[in-house]
Structures are given as structure tokens and as C-alpha cells.
Amino acid sequence: MLTLNQFAVDHGGKLLFKDVQLNLVPTERYGIVGANGSGKSSLLRVLGGIDSSSQGTMGVAKRLTIGLLKQDQFRYENDRVVDVVIQGKTALWAAMQEKEALLAKTHLTDQDNLHFAKLEETIAHYDGYSAESYAQYLLTGLEIKPEYHHGPLKCPLRRLQIARVTRTSIISSTRYYVTR
Numbered sequence: 001m002l003t004l005n006q007f008a009v010d011h012g013g014k015l016l017f018k019d020v021q022l023n024l025v026p027t028e029r030y031g032i033v034g035a036n037g038s039g040k041s042s043l044l045r046v047l048g049g050i051d052s053s054s055q056g057t058m059g060v061a062k063r064l065t066i067g068l069l070k071q072d073q074f075r076y077e078n079d080r081v082v083d084v085v086i087q088g089k090t091a092l093w094a095a096m097q098e099k100e101a102l103l104a105k106t107h108l109t110d111q112d113n114l115h116f117a118k119l120e121e122t123i124a125h126y127d128g129y130s131a132e133s134y135a136q137y138l139l140t141g142l143e144i145k146p147e148y149h150h151g152p153l154k155c156p157l158r159r160l161q162i163a164r165v166t167r168t169s170i171i172s173s174t175r176y177y178v179t180r
Contacts, residue, residue, distance in 0.1 A: 002023075
């Protein structure tokens with residue numbers, strides 16, 4: 001569960017909202033709707049840990065992970081569709097990328113080997129070795145055809161499907177993720 005208590009956020013000296021009471025449970029879906037400048041992105045930046053609140057508390061369940069993925073479809077257009085989904089788990093994605101960089105080296109130092117072991121722990125912690133199959137499962141559930149899963153995001157997907165992929169990158173059955 002994610003709980004906000006007496007929560008307030010301001011941006012650039014402008015109070016966007018105050019005295020917010022909110023309980024989000026993992027079995028529900030939520031949408032944040034409002035006019036431009038009303039504080040939607042600011043709230044998500046606070047929930048994602050990029051900014052801090054002006055007042056109040058945020059309670060996060062022990063097993064809860066909050067991830068943040070920018071909704072800029074062109075930023076990911078050359079990435080494989082399944083990779084865009086996996087990138088929603090930023091710590092996992094970073095560990096996978098660092099591991100690949102280490103494996104590309106012709107010689108590993110003792111320090112590299114220690115770092116490699118830590119990366120393996122991170123990948124195992126986030127269930128990284130099944131991340132691609134889980135991403136494919138999510139994409140199939142969104143009616144993205146399997147032949148597009150390993151191609152670039154700029155492949156002939158419809159605009160709605162691209163939006164679904166960028167949003168799917170933050171979905172997990174046991175974790176909350178926040179898009180912005």
C-alpha cells in the first residue's frame with residue numbers, strides 16, 4: 001500500500017495542493033487527471049522520489065517498489081519493445097546493462113569480478129532472468145503481436161499501442177510504478 005497523509009506539494013513557490021489524504025492499494029488501478037499546471041507531474045515526481053513534498057508523510061509498504069518512466073515514446077524508438085517494458089524496473093535495467101558492458105571486456109579485474117557478482121545479485125533480486133518472458137506476457141495481454149516484441153518500438157505499431165508499451169514498462173503484479 002502507498003499512503004499519503006496531510007501531503008502538500010508546491011512547485012516554484014506555487015502551492016499545487018495541500019492536506020492530501022490518499023491510500024493506494026495494489027489491486028486497483030488509478031488515474032491522475034487535471035488541467036495543465038495543476039500538479040499531476042509534480043505529484044508523480046514526488047511519488048517517484050525525484051522531488052520532495054512540502055509537508056506531510058508518504059508511507060510505502062516494505063515490499064513496494066516505485067519506478068518512474070518518462071512517457072517520451074521517441075526516446076525509446078530504437079529500443080526493442082520488450083526492453084522498453086523491462087526499463088520500467090530501473091535498477092534491474094541498469095544492472096543488466098552494466099553486466100553486458102562487463103561481459104564485453106576482454107579482461108576482467110578482481111574489482112570487475114566483485115562488481116559482476118553484485119550485479120548478479122541485483123538481477124536475481126528483481127527476477128531479471130524471467131523479465132523478458134514476463135514483458136512478452138504483458139505485451140501479449142495488450143494485444144501487441146509477438147512478432148513486434150523483439151523489434152524496435154518505432155516498428156509499425158499504432159500510436160495507442162506505443163502508449164500502451166511505454167505504460168506497460170511500469171506494470172508489475174506486486175509492485176506500484178508511476179509514469180510521468
